[in-house]
Amino acid sequence: xxxxxKSFPLPSxxxxxxxxxxxxxxxxxxxxxxxxxxxxxxFYNSMHFxxxxxxxxxxxxxxxxxxxxxxxxxxxxxxxxxxxxHRIINGRVYIGGVPVTDPAEIEARALEFQQRGFYxxxxxxRLYDQWKDKMKALIAEAQALPKxxxxxxxxxETTHTxxxxxxxxxxxxxxxxxxxxxxxxxxHHFEFLLLGYGAYLTFFDFCKRAFPExxxxxxxxMVAGMEAEIFKPDEEVKRLARxxxxxxxxxxxxxDKGVEEVLGALDQLGEKGKVxxxxxxxxxxxxxxxxxxxxxYHYHRSWNDDLSMPFAALxxxxxxxxxxxxxxxxxxxxxxxxxxxxxxxxxxxxxxxxKATYDQLIELAHRVFPYVEGHKFYCEHWYTNLxxxxxxxxxxxxxxxxxxxxxxxxxxxxxxELESAIVDLMLAWSSxxxxxxxxxxxxxxxxxxxxxxxxxxxxxxxxxxxxxDVIDDPAIVMLWGITRENLDSWLFDGEGDxxxxxxxxxxSGLVEGTARVIKSVKEIDRxxxxxxxxxxxxxxxxxxxxxKISAAVSDIGGSMSHMAIVAREYGLPAVVGTGKASERIPxxxxxxxxxxxxxxTILDPAPVLEDA
Amino acid sequence: xxxxxxxxxxxxxxxxxxxxGKGGSLGELTQAGIxxxxxxVVTTHAFELFLAALEAREPIxxxxxxxxxxxxxxxxxxxxxxxxxxxxxxxxxxxxQAITSAHAQLGAAQVAVRSSATTEDAEDASFAGLQDTFLxxxxxxxxxxxxxxxxxSLYSVESMSYRKKxxxxxxxxxxxxxxxxxxxxxxxxxxxxxxxxxxxxxxITIEGAPGLGSAVVSxxxxxxxxxxxxxxxxxxxxxxxxxHAKQVPADGGGIRELPLEGEESTGPCLSDDELQALRDVxxxxxxxxxxxxxxxxxxDKDGQILLLQSRPETVWAQKxxxxxxxxxxEANALNHVMTIFGGRR
Numbered sequence: 001x002x003x004x005x006k007s008f009p010l011p012s013x014x015x016x017x018x019x020x021x022x023x024x025x026x027x028x029x030x031x032x033x034x035x036x037x038x039x040x041x042x043f044y045n046s047m048h049f050x051x052x053x054x055x056x057x058x059x060x061x062x063x064x065x066x067x068x069x070x071x072x073x074x075x076x077x078x079x080x081x082x083x084x085x086h087r088i089i090n091g092r093v094y095i096g097g098v099p100v101t102d103p104a105e106i107e108a109r110a111l112e113f114q115q116r117g118f119y120x121x122x123x124x125x126r127l128y129d130q131w132k133d134k135m136k137a138l139i140a141e142a143q144a145l146p147k148x149x150x151x152x153x154x155x156x157e158t159t160h161t162x163x164x165x166x167x168x169x170x171x172x173x174x175x176x177x178x179x180x181x182x183x184x185x186x187x188h189h190f191e192f193l194l195l196g197y198g199a200y201l202t203f204f205d206f207c208k209r210a211f212p213e214x215x216x217x218x219x220x221x222m223v224a225g226m227e228a229e230i231f232k233p234d235e236e237v238k239r240l241a242r243x244x245x246x247x248x249x250x251x252x253x254x255x256d257k258g259v260e261e262v263l264g265a266l267d268q269l270g271e272k273g274k275v276x277x278x279x280x281x282x283x284x285x286x287x288x289x290x291x292x293x294x295x296x297y298h299y300h301r302s303w304n305d306d307l308s309m310p311f312a313a314l315x316x317x318x319x320x321x322x323x324x325x326x327x328x329x330x331x332x333x334x335x336x337x338x339x340x341x342x343x344x345x346x347x348x349x350x351x352x353x354x355k356a357t358y359d360q361l362i363e364l365a366h367r368v369f370p371y372v373e374g375h376k377f378y379c380e381h382w383y384t385n386l387x388x389x390x391x392x393x394x395x396x397x398x399x400x401x402x403x404x405x406x407x408x409x410x411x412x413x414x415x416x417e418l419e420s421a422i423v424d425l426m427l428a429w430s431s432x433x434x435x436x437x438x439x440x441x442x443x444x445x446x447x448x449x450x451x452x453x454x455x456x457x458x459x460x461x462x463x464x465x466x467x468x469d470v471i472d473d474p475a476i477v478m479l480w481g482i483t484r485e486n487l488d489s490w491l492f493d494g495e496g497d498x499x500x501x502x503x504x505x506x507x508s509g510l511v512e513g514t515a516r517v518i519k520s521v522k523e524i525d526r527x528x529x530x531x532x533x534x535x536x537x538x539x540x541x542x543x544x545x546x547x548k549i550s551a552a553v554s555d556i557g558g559s560m561s562h563m564a565i566v567a568r569e570y571g572l573p574a575v576v577g578t579g580k581a582s583e584r585i586p587x588x589x590x591x592x593x594x595x596x597x598x599x600x601t602i603l604d605p606a607p608v609l610e611d612a
Numbered sequence: 613x614x615x616x617x618x619x620x621x622x623x624x625x626x627x628x629x630x631x632x633g634k635g636g637s638l639g640e641l642t643q644a645g646i647x648x649x650x651x652x653v654v655t656t657h658a659f660e661l662f663l664a665a666l667e668a669r670e671p672i673x674x675x676x677x678x679x680x681x682x683x684x685x686x687x688x689x690x691x692x693x694x695x696x697x698x699x700x701x702x703x704x705x706x707x708x709q710a711i712t713s714a715h716a717q718l719g720a721a722q723v724a725v726r727s728s729a730t731t732e733d734a735e736d737a738s739f740a741g742l743q744d745t746f747l748x749x750x751x752x753x754x755x756x757x758x759x760x761x762x763x764x765s766l767y768s769v770e771s772m773s774y775r776k777k778x779x780x781x782x783x784x785x786x787x788x789x790x791x792x793x794x795x796x797x798x799x800x801x802x803x804x805x806x807x808x809x810x811x812x813x814x815x816i817t818i819e820g821a822p823g824l825g826s827a828v829v830s831x832x833x834x835x836x837x838x839x840x841x842x843x844x845x846x847x848x849x850x851x852x853x854x855x856h857a858k859q860v861p862a863d864g865g866g867i868r869e870l871p872l873e874g875e876e877s878t879g880p881c882l883s884d885d886e887l888q889a890l891r892d893v894x895x896x897x898x899x900x901x902x903x904x905x906x907x908x909x910x911x912d913k914d915g916q917i918l919l920l921q922s923r924p925e926t927v928w929a930q931k932x933x934x935x936x937x938x939x940x941x942e943a944n945a946l947n948h949v950m951t952i953f954g955g956r957r
Contacts, residue, residue: 079954110954117953118946198952205951210938211814213807218814218844344843348813353937360945474952508846510884596840596847 008463010038017090017458023451024089026055026444028062028414031088042087042094043463043487047480047556048296050536051520052091052455055448056391056411056418059182060296060384061086061093067186072194072475073098076120077112081473091455094464097473120195124367128192131371135188135378142181142386145174147393150401150429168426171397175422178390179415182383189379194475196368201474203361210349210358215505215596217568222342223365224565226334228373231569233290233303234543236283237310238327241317243279247272250322253314259307286382292524294537295380298388298411302381305389312525313544329569373565394422401425402438404445412448413441459583463487481557481577499605501578501585504557505598506564509573511551512603517587532593536582538563546570551593553581553600567595575600614710616658620651620792630655632728632788637922644900646893648919651723651792652714654759656730658707659786662763666701673782676767681776684769691769698764699757708756711791715752720793722861723749725758727765728788731780744768747826748794748861755791762789795918796861797910799881800825801835804925805842805894806904811928813904816842816894820881823858824867825910825920832869833857836881842895845888852880882911889917897922903929 011033016024025032049061069083082098100106120127148171158166200223207219244250249272252265266273284304292309293300303310320327342362349355395410403421404410413421421437428435467487476482481504516531518524524545527533532551543566546552550573554563557576567574573595575581581600585591590604623631623639631639635653642648666672672694679686702708715723725746744765746758765771766787775785801820806813819828819835827833833856839849855877862868882890890909898905901924908921942948 079950106954110950113953114946114950117949118944121946121949195949198949201952202949206939206948211812212810213812213815213839213848215841215844215846215848217846218841221844341843345814348842349938350932350935351937353940356941357937357939357948360941361948364945364948505846505848508844508848510847510850594850597849 007467008465009461011042011087011089011094011464012038014089014461014464017451017454020090020451020454022444023055023091023448026414026417026448027053027058027088028416031058031062031086033087033089033094037087037096038465040085040096041463041465041468042096043480043482044460045086045093045095045480046462047537048294049093050556051297052452053088053093054298054411054452055414057297058088058093059179059415061088063183063186064189065095066183067190068194068475069098070187071190075191076117076195077109078117078194078474079106079110079113081475084475090458090460091452092460096465097476099473117195120192121199121364121368124192124371128371131188131191132378135185135383138181138185138188139378139383139386142178142383142390145178145390146170148174148397150397150425166430168429171394171422171426172419174390175394175419178387182387185379185383185387189375192368192371193375194479196372197479198474199364199368200372201477203365206357206361207345210354211345214345215508217506217508217564218341218345220564221568222338222345222362223369224338224568225369225373226329226331226338228370229377230373230565231329231543232287232377233310234313235329236287237313237544238317240276240279240283240310241314241327242321243276244314244318245321247276249273249276250318253311253318255312255315259311262311289382289385290377291381291385292542295376295384298391298408300384302385304385309524309544313547316544316547391418394418398422398425398437398441401428401435403435403441405442409441409445412445462579499602501553501575501581501600503553503575503578503581503598503600504564505594505596506552506557506574506576507567507572508596509551509571510592510594510596511573512590512592513550515553515585515587515589515591516549517582517585519582532591534581534585534591538566542566543570546572551595553578553585553591553593555579555582614706616655616661616707616710617714618653618655619714620648620653623653629730630657630788632656632730632790633923634726634728634921635788635790636728638790638792638919640900641897641919641922644896646897646900646919647917649724649793649795650720651718651790652711653728654707654711654789654791656786656788658704658711659763659788661704661707662698662701662760663786665704666697670697672697672767673785676772676775676782679772679776681773684773687772687776688769691767691772694767695764698767699760701760703756703760711756711759712752715755715791718791718793721750722794722796722865723755723791724794725749725755725762726790726792727762728790729766730786730788745826747824747867748865750865754865759789759791763787794861795910795912795920797824798913798915799823800908800910800920801828801881803890803894803907803909804904805898805907806925806928807839808927811931814842815848816840816891818882818887818890820909821855821858822872822876822881823860823870825908826867827857827859827869829908832859838882838887840887840891842891845891847884847887850880852878854878855881886911886915886917893917893919 012035065084065086072078073082080100082100084095084097086093086095100109151167154166204219207214244253249269252262266277288303291300291302317327346355346358349358391410392407395407398404398410398421399407410418424435424437471483513530513532515534516527518533518535527545527548529548530550532553533549534553537554537556546566552563552567552572552574554576555578557563564574564576573593575593575595575598578600585602586605589602592601592603618631620639620642623636624643625636625640628636631653638648663672675690679690727744744762749755749758799820799822804817807815807817818838821828821833821835828835834853836853837851838847840847855872857869857871859867860870894907897907904925905922906925907919910918910920912918
């Protein structure tokens with residue numbers, strides 16, 4: 001790096017990877033960088049979109065930013081920030097905030113915010129109860145959407161009931177309803193989110209000033225909810241393990257058997273097997289509607305789609321149950337510990353005024369936190385899962401009519417392109433002639449699959465454009481943990497100790513071991529007992545593998561990220577938000593993780609030999 | 613029992629005027645059920661008897677009172693004279709017998725003999741290092757001699773200059789001496805139950821190095837340093853330094869320095885479990901006193917934690933008096949969120 005002022009490359013200087021121009025151009029026009037974008041600051045949203053974007057999956061960015069911005073800019077009217085603009089290049093989503101800087105405008109917006117945002121805080125419990133009803137109704141609507149099918153001839157019923165609408169119309173109808181539901185879900189998602197984070201950060205900010213050396217994780221532990229939905233799936237697996245032991249059928253769960261084999265054996269077992277299988281059904285609906293990822297990509301399948309994750313965890317839990325260990329979360333004790341923590345820190349405050357402020361802030365943080373922790377299950381997991389599976393049904397239908405080789409190919413089309421393909425099929429079904437799509441889409445799918453593969457091998461800058469002097473956009477700080485400080489560390493990266501990475505201290509403890517760099521959930525089975533997980537980002541549905549590893553390191557995430565929360569539950573040393581651990585640490589390297597200090601040290605970059 | 617001797621178990625902080633700060637603190641800790649190496653205090657009563665005998669022969673305090681504190685030559689000269697007189701003056705038979713028999717009763721093969729001044733907390737802190745401490749004292753005879761030397765250290769150049777500078781009257785200046793079983797420490801160090809750097813009361817800072825604590829307290833070795841959450845126990849900082857040497861007992865009494873190498877030099881001197889155990893002790897002491905403490909600790913070869921000293925933290929405590937609240941409560945609690953959303957702090 002030179003000596004001149006550090007800055008990130010301008011968007012206009014980033015070249016599209018040769019050979020992927022067509023795939024790049026196929027993203028919607030409003031997501032392409034323009035020359036004017038050089039004037040702004042952008043950063044790669046690797047927290048939510050750590051992998052190159054399939055064209056269809058871009059709908060998640062689009063729907064999310066439509067909603068986030070609406071609530072910030074026009075519903076709650078946040079005084080100092082508006083929404084988020086997004087662009088895509090080489091399959092990577094860059095985002096930029098829209099701060100409000102004019103003092104008069106801030107003042108006017110603050111008055112609005114105090115009427116609007118405050119209303120939510122004041123009525124939080126009632127509105128959140130209402131929110132859950134809304135979300136459940138939305139989920140029920142999506143579940144009720146029929147599978148898109150094209151019969152050869154219309155059922156006789158259409159004639160007898162005088163329905164007056166043929167089956168091809170349902171294709172467009174269901175598709176648009178499903179799309180509409182997805183956009184609506186994201187609105188619900190952001191109805192409370194920023195307000196929730198804001199109340200939490202207010203408490204966080206106070207703690208940092210009252211206790212300058214307090215760790216982020218200590219603050220998180222004071223606020224963390226104990227009954228959050230996100231702990232449920234793992235709890236259900238534990239419950240099933242205990243039930244298997246109670247029923248005396250635990251011998252059927254071993255690491256060497258596939259899911260189908262185990263299910264088949266239990267089915268043959270008679271009454272006891274049936275009891276357990278019924279219990280499994282109870283767990284699956286709804287708690288196994290969790291994705292093995294953040295739910296932002298179509299290939300983040302749910303446990304219900306693929307039971308191998310919970311089944312991989314069962315033998316380990318069963319072992320523990322048989323050894324007499326209590327594997328279920330001791331809820332009462334956790335609640336008691338949290339209350340004690342809150343009381344102990346309060347006692348350290350010097351003045352009665354500070355204690356009064358502390359009481360006000362912790363009360364507010366506890367009021368909002370159930371939403372912050374709970375919403376993901378309904379939104380990113382349950383609904384998203386239904387949504388992508390519905391699109392899969394279209395994939396299957398179109399594949400059946402020769403548009404694609406396989407149903408998954410559908411995700412290489414943008415949502416606009418998919419609608420055009422659907423209309424193409426509707427027209428063909430109505431006219432009785434063959435659709436045009438089969439001649440068009442296979443080549444495009446091939447081109448885009450190749451582009452995604454190329455982009456996955458391409459490293460992109462963490463940020464683009466001019467770095468602002470201060471980053472005090474609350475949305476960006478809250479959701480992405482981006483501060484001026486860590487931008488500087490990104491810029492100066494490489495000038496410090498090349499073997500040390502810094503991140504957020506998520507869970508205390510010192511561990512040395514073999515780094516297993518897991519770039520996507522598909523590689524999870526490479527993890528061996530005692531490995532240190534190194535990844536871009538995790539999700540709480542990875543929780544069951546936390547019993548297997550000795551420490552965890554992620555590129556992205558703050559102290560309230562789910563990896564941090566789950567790591568603390570397991571007492572697993574963890575460092576999150578390191579920026580580039582998954583790039584900088586070679587797979588198999590020997591590393592040291594200091595989860596209390598937030599550092600990761602590469603001790604020996606040479607791969608430690610795995611079992612020969 | 614003689615008024616000249618007081619066992620730790622029988623004294624507390626309130627007895628500071630007769631047993632000094634260190635003696636009172638060790639007594640207080642003993643009474644609070646915190647492990648300290650057992651011992652007794654040679655009280656100020658013994659010192660006063662001794663001084664009275666000396667004064668009868670030739671004045672001491674009036675000479676110091678008459679001294680010009682700025683005349684370093686005169687201070688140095690007087691110090692030499694007084695210290696020689698103190699070391700040559702035999703102890704009153706009654707006193708010598710009392711402490712010799714206490715020494716026998718203690719039954720420790722090696723003892724530490726430590727000055728215990730009667731000045732106030734804050735001054736005690738500043739006084740640190742001005743008065744003598746003798747480690748690994750092997751015989752009763754030597755112990756008696758060291759007690760006299762401790763008394764004599766009250767008339768060191770530094771001590772007298774300090775009193776002059778602060779206008780402390782000689783009348784009432786007295787010295788108690790702690791005699792306690794000596795810990796042959798595997799490692800030792802200090803613990804602050806309040807951050808020396810930021811004044812944060814929510815963290816505990818521990819510094820330690822192999823061998824006797826004297827190496828850490830005197831600053832001759834850069835100790836390992838840890839910062840941990842007082843309440844949570846999480847270890848947020850570890851600075852493991854290169855410890856080039858450690859101080860250990862010398863065969864003929866006293867201490868000597870041993871060079872360190874390998875793991876003992878470069879590895880951490882405390883395990884995480886030991887750090888947690890120290891934290892527990894630190895919290896217990898802080899709770900007992902009701903305010904943050906600066907503590908000297910040692911871990912013996914059996915792994916037992918023993919405290920050698922605990923005194924209230926003073927630097928940040930003084931700043932607290934003027935400190936404004938971090939944030940005042942709001943009539944409407946929701947206004948607090950404007951610190952985040954309103955762009956104002």
